Amino acid sequence: MKLAVLGAPGSGKGQNTGRIAQKYGLRHVVVGDIVKAEIRNKTEVGKIMYDYTSKGRFVPSDIVMEVLAKQLNTISPQEGFIIDTAPINMDQYNKMKDLVELDAVISLVVKDHNILRRRTLNRMICPNCRAVTSVIESPDGICKVCGSKLEHRYDDNIETINFRIAQYMRETVPVIEEFRKQDKLIEINAERSKEDVFNEICQKIDNFFAKKSLK
């Protein structure tokens, strides 16, 4: 399986992508983590990337695709993977086409943008084990998995969130429509509870690949 997951900030991408990877035995390729590692290691591309991400902006496609390609090259064809989050604009889409052919793209749809704002503003992450939670689920600010002190993401503030939602609508939605035309789109109603969303994803992945193998 060669999958990618797309969704606006707060749609539940990180959480669901990790669980899908685990359930289907896929390599979990987090574009944001690859970018962060380059930034943390202060590589040449990392420094350029930081200029963009610190302003809440997308890193230019050629740079993202360069580091993504490096990562995908380490995965054997038998293993399969799930990418969180690319391609997020038509430029990335066009560059990625030459790099890899995806089987399907999972789109986490949240039509009510207030849900996205609320989820993102409430989000807490564990800097140690990378668990994602919220101020509602973890009011004591302590990670339930490893006991570390939880943090807000540096870019989870209302201005940045509004900017990222608008950017998603403008730049990522056209990519989703491309995959729809190719019959590769798996659409999920991501406004519901975590478990409902994950169950729908698994059901639709299974159906998608069952149908594909019949062809």
Ligand SMILES: [Zn+2]
């Ligand atoms: Zn933790």
